[in-house]
Every structure is written in C-alpha cells, then in structure tokens.
Amino acid sequence: MTAVATAHGVTKRFGDVTALDDVSFALAEHTIYGLLGRNGAGKTTLMQILTGQAFASSGKVSVFDAPPVENPAVLSKVCFVRESQRYPHVYTVRHVFRTARRLFANWDDTFAHGLAADFQLPAGRLVSRLSRGMLSALGVTVGLAARAPLTFFDEPYLGLDPVARQLFYDRLLADYAGHPRTVVLSTHLIDEVSDLVERVLLIDRGRLLLDEDADDLRGRAVVATGRAEAVDGFAAGRTELHRERLSGLVRSTILGGLGPHAKALAQELNVELEPLSLQQLVVRLTVPPTTTAPTDREAAR
Amino acid sequence: MNRIRQVAALQMPAWPQILGWTWGMVAVAFGINLLSVMANYDPGDGVTNTGGLVSLCGVAIGMATVSVTQIFPYALGMSVTRREFYLAWSLLAFVQSVLYALVLCLLRAVEQATGYWGWGMRFFGLPFMDDANPVLLLLGYAVPMLVVTHLGILLGTLYLRWGTTGVLASLTLTFTALGLAATLITWSRQWHAIGRWLLDQSPTALLAGWPVLVAAAFAVGGYRLIRRATA
Numbered sequence: 001m002t003a004v005a006t007a008h009g010v011t012k013r014f015g016d017v018t019a020l021d022d023v024s025f026a027l028a029e030h031t032i033y034g035l036l037g038r039n040g041a042g043k044t045t046l047m048q049i050l051t052g053q054a055f056a057s058s059g060k061v062s063v064f065d066a067p068p069v070e071n072p073a074v075l076s077k078v079c080f081v082r083e084s085q086r087y088p089h090v091y092t093v094r095h096v097f098r099t100a101r102r103l104f105a106n107w108d109d110t111f112a113h114g115l116a117a118d119f120q121l122p123a124g125r126l127v128s129r130l131s132r133g134m135l136s137a138l139g140v141t142v143g144l145a146a147r148a149p150l151t152f153f154d155e156p157y158l159g160l161d162p163v164a165r166q167l168f169y170d171r172l173l174a175d176y177a178g179h180p181r182t183v184v185l186s187t188h189l190i191d192e193v194s195d196l197v198e199r200v201l202l203i204d205r206g207r208l209l210l211d212e213d214a215d216d217l218r219g220r221a222v223v224a225t226g227r228a229e230a231v232d233g234f235a236a237g238r239t240e241l242h243r244e245r246l247s248g249l250v251r252s253t254i255l256g257g258l259g260p261h262a263k264a265l266a267q268e269l270n271v272e273l274e275p276l277s278l279q280q281l282v283v284r285l286t287v288p289p290t291t292t293a294p295t296d297r298e299a300a301r
Numbered sequence: 302m303n304r305i306r307q308v309a310a311l312q313m314p315a316w317p318q319i320l321g322w323t324w325g326m327v328a329v330a331f332g333i334n335l336l337s338v339m340a341n342y343d344p345g346d347g348v349t350n351t352g353g354l355v356s357l358c359g360v361a362i363g364m365a366t367v368s369v370t371q372i373f374p375y376a377l378g379m380s381v382t383r384r385e386f387y388l389a390w391s392l393l394a395f396v397q398s399v400l401y402a403l404v405l406c407l408l409r410a411v412e413q414a415t416g417y418w419g420w421g422m423r424f425f426g427l428p429f430m431d432d433a434n435p436v437l438l439l440l441g442y443a444v445p446m447l448v449v450t451h452l453g454i455l456l457g458t459l460y461l462r463w464g465t466t467g468v469l470a471s472l473t474l475t476f477t478a479l480g481l482a483a484t485l486i487t488w489s490r491q492w493h494a495i496g497r498w499l500l501d502q503s504p505t506a507l508l509a510g511w512p513v514l515v516a517a518a519f520a521v522g523g524y525r526l527i528r529r530a531t532a
Contacts, residue, residue, distance in 0.1 A: 048531070051380070052382070053377055053378075053531060053532060054531050055529070055531075070382045070383060070384055070528070071382070072304065072382050072385065075380040075381070075382060076380065078380055079380060080378065080380070081378075082378060085374075085375070085378045086374040086375060086378070086532065087375055088311075088314070088315060088371040088372050088375055089371060090314050090315045090318055090371075091314055091375075092314070095314045099310070099311055099379060100379065102307040102310060103307060103308075103379045103380065103381065104379075104380070148380075
C-alpha cells in the first residue's frame with residue numbers, strides 16, 4: 001500500500017477536552033474512505049490537522065511524506081471541503097470558481113461548470129445569498145473539480161436533497177474512475193455511502209475504533225432473530241453487541257460472519273439470520289457504554 | 302512570487318468595495334470640512350489646516366482588518382498557507398500604499414493649483430511637507446499609509462487568533478502602556494528633549510525612515526500571530 005497520509009499517535013486537546021486521543025492510521029493512494037462517527041467524535045478536527053489547518057497537541061502527521069502545516073508542496077495536492085466553509089461576503093459563485101482555478105493545480109473548469117449546471121448553481125449570485133443546499137453544492141463542486149490527489153469532504157453535502165446527493169455520489173464515482181485519487185468522506189449518512197466507500201475509519205469520542213475494509217465490515221456482524229433459547233444457543237461463545245425483545249422473539253446483534261457453520265447452526269436452531277448494515281454496525285459500536293459493554297466494543301475492533 | 306500574486310488576487314473581488322468605501326468616506330470628510338470652512342470663511346484668515354487625512358488612515362485600517370478577517374478563513378480552506386497569505390497581504394498593502402500616495406500627490410497638486418479649493422482649505426497637503434521634493438513627497442504619503450495598513454492587518458490577525466476579546470485587550474494594553482509612558486515622560490520633564498530630537502531628524506527620516514520601522518514592527522507582529530491562526 002502506498003500511503004498518501006499517515007497519523008501516528010495524534011492527540012488534540014482543547015483545555016480539558018480531548019478531541020482526539022492517540023489516533024494512528026494511514027490513508028492509501030487511490031482509495032475512497034468513509035470517516036464515520038457521531039457529532040463531536042473528532043472527525044473535523046482530524047481532517048483539520050491532516051490539512052494543516054489545525055495543530056495537533058502531540059503525535060505526528062505526514063501527508064505526501066512531509067508535515068502538512070505551512071507546507072505549500074503538500075497543500076497544493078490537498079483539498080478540504082468543509083460544511084462550515086466561510087466565504088468572503090463579496091464573493092459570487094463565479095469568484096469562487098475563478099480563485100479555485102488559480103489555486104488548485106489540477107482544477108478542471110469545464111467539469112466545474114458542468115457540475116454547476118447539474119446542481120443549478122447561479123454563477124452570478126453572492127455566496128452569502130445561496131440557500132443551504134446551494135452552498136453544499138458549491139462545496140462539492142469545488143472539491144470534485146479541484147481533483148486534488150487527497151480530497152476531504154467534511155459533510156458538505158448535508159444540505160443537499162436526496163436527488164442532489166445521488167448526483168454527487170454518481171459524479172464522484174465517475175470522475176474517480178477517470179482520475180483516481182484518495183477521497184475521504186466524513187458523513188452521518190452511512191448507508192448512503194456504504195457502497196461508495198472502500199475503507200472505513202470509525203472514530204468515537206476522539207478514539208479510532210475501526211480502520212477496515214468496508215467489505216469485511218459488511219460481514220462483521222449479523223442480526224439473529226428467534227425464540228430466546230434458540231438465540232441463546234446460537235449466541236453461545238460469540239460476542240453479543242445488542243439484544244432486544246419483540247413479542248416473544250429475541251433479536252440479537254452478534255459479532256461474527258455468516259459462514260457456512262453459522263448458517264447451518266441457525267437453520268438447526270430455527271434462528272433467522274440477516275447481515276447487519278454498516279450504519280447499524282456503527283450505531284451498535286458507538287452507543288454510550290451504559291447500553292453496550294466496553295468489552296464488546298473492544299472485541300469489535 | 303507567482304503563487305503570492307495568485308493569493309493576493311483573492312482580494313480582487315473586494316476591490317470595488319474597498320476603493321469605493323475608502324474614497325467615498327474621504328470625499329464625505331472633504332465635503333464636510335469644506336462646508337465648515339465655507340461657513341466660517343474670512344478672506345483674511347489665510348490657509349486653514351483640516352487634518353482630514355486622518356479619515357483616510359482610519360478607513361484604511363478598518364478595510365485592512367476586514368479584508369484579513371473575511372478572506373483568511375477562505376484562503377486557508379483553499380489550501381493556501383498562512384505564510385503565503387501574509388506575504389500576499391503585505392504585497393497588497395505595499396501596492397495600495399503607493400497607489401494611494403500617487404492619488405494624494407495628485408490631489409495635493411490640484412489643491413494648490415485651485416488656491417486651496419478656492420476657500421483656503423488645506424485638506425490633502427501637510428504643512429511640514431511644503432518643501433519636500435517629489436520623491437520625499439511620495440514617500441511621505443506612502444510610508445504612513447503602509448504603517449496604517451499593516452496596523453489594520455495586525456488587528457485582523459489579532460482577531461483571527463483571539464477574537465474580539467483579543468483585539469480589545471490588546472488595544473487596552475497598548476493605550477495603557479502609551480498613557481503610562483506619557484506620564485513617565487511628563488514626570489521626568491523629557492517632552493522638551495523629545496521635541497528637540499524630533500526637530501533634529503531629517504525630513505526623510507521623519508516622513509519615511511522611522512515610519513518604515515513602525516510598519517516593519519507591525520508586519521513582524523502580524524506574521525507571528527497568523528502563523529498559528531486557525532479558521
């Protein structure tokens with residue numbers, strides 16, 4: 001794996017609050033990542049540190065084999081699109097495109113204008129007068145057309161309606177095929193991007209919980225439904241993440257794949273198995289520790 | 302240098318507003334001063350000094366501060382380094398100071414040619430620059446503009462680092478320090494010595510030399526502050 005960015009023991013403190021706690025991972029070349037986690041988990045802080053916009057309290061970050069802070073050679077290959085990006089109040093959409101053309105080496109003006117037409121972005125309108133959806137569309141347009149070798153999207157598509165979000169996913173995949181690069185999508189809309197992302201980084205309360213291939217994660221846990229004794233029999237010796245009772249039936253989330261042995265056992269016990277969606281897995285792994293035992297969370301890593 | 306020019310171009314869309322507000326406010330100050338002079342006009346009074354250029358300095362400080370606070374978060378989001386941003390804004394300050402100085406030289410010439418606007422009002426000229434040669438005249442306008450623009454940038458970087466509280470606290474500390482220094486000078490009866498030292502300075506040192514050092518001090522301060530600023 002060729003790493004375009006690495007984080008080693010990155011910690012960020014804001015006074016008493018630890019936003020990132022000893023985070024280490026590597027981002028591979030030409031891969032689409034899903035950076036998942038709850039609000040306040042530390043996703044934005046992590047991306048700010050990787051793009052030199054914020055400073056780590058301790059630990060080491062390397063992007064294209066160099067520290068990103070105040071490094072023009074590194075930053076020229078990086079684009080960070082934030083949901084909360086601020087624009088100068090006199091700027092129109094056209095001004096944003098014009099400045100992006102000057103500042104991003106790989107900027108594709110034709111692609112940008114095509115995207116603007118797709119998203120119905122009015123070129124002459126002041127950015128401060130754009131609706132939330134249009135502001136999001138402007139962000140994703142800049143992020144896609146910049147074609148930076150390392151692109152971060154920090155939930156900029158939150159304001160987009162489902163049709164526009166699908167348009168973004170489609171354009172991203174199509175452009176990625178022609179111009180492979182490393183893309184990090186930070187999002188809450190996990191199921192929407194689950195087919196898009198190749199690898200998942202899950203962060204919770206500043207700690208990295210998962211760094212795995214999305215395909216592996218999809219088979220990581222199953223939901224077993226059946227009578228209590230049957231489910232108990234199936235769950236014996238396995239790690240149970242969650243259990244709920246539904247009119248005499250038990251529905252249990254269990255770590256472990258849907259291998260032939262598991263299927264056979266389930267059939268024998270009359271337990272119905274279904275794969276757990278990525279979103280459900282993330283929910284189960286990041287619910288507060290009062291409802292999920294810490295040992296289960298550790299086991300899931 | 303090319304990259305610095307590209308970054309400086311981030312301010313391009315704001316130029317109509319910057320120029321419009323700056324010179325619009327100067328025009329308003331000019332008009333009010335002229336009306337005031339006309340209201341009190343007595344042909345025997347000679348030339349009245351207005352000190353109206355202070356309005357230009359005030360607006361230049363405000364414009365530089367707003368420009369930094371508005372555009373820096375955007376620049377950082379467009380993968381510009383803090384160093385590139387600061388150098389670009391210093392370049393802009395320099396170009397703007399020279400251009401404004403040229404305009405002021407022109408307006409001063411018009412002022413003199415029209416007999417001080419026909420009403421004996423000196424608005425753009427400064428009495429102690431009457432004997433200055435053209436180069437010194439240009440410097441005498443440009444360097445103080447450079448000082449105030451860098452002061453505006455410094456205030457902007459203070460805001461980026463510590464917000465409104467940082468700006469207000471810094472201003473309070475500065476005024477306190479200046480007030481205490483003035484008290485100390487009064488107490489030690491040194492005002493006369495300071496006045497004599499000022500009179501001993503050559504016009505070049507007074508108009509351009511020392512102010513350049515002040516501008517450099519502001520620039521160093523602003524640069525150091527922005528290097529740790531976040532958007």
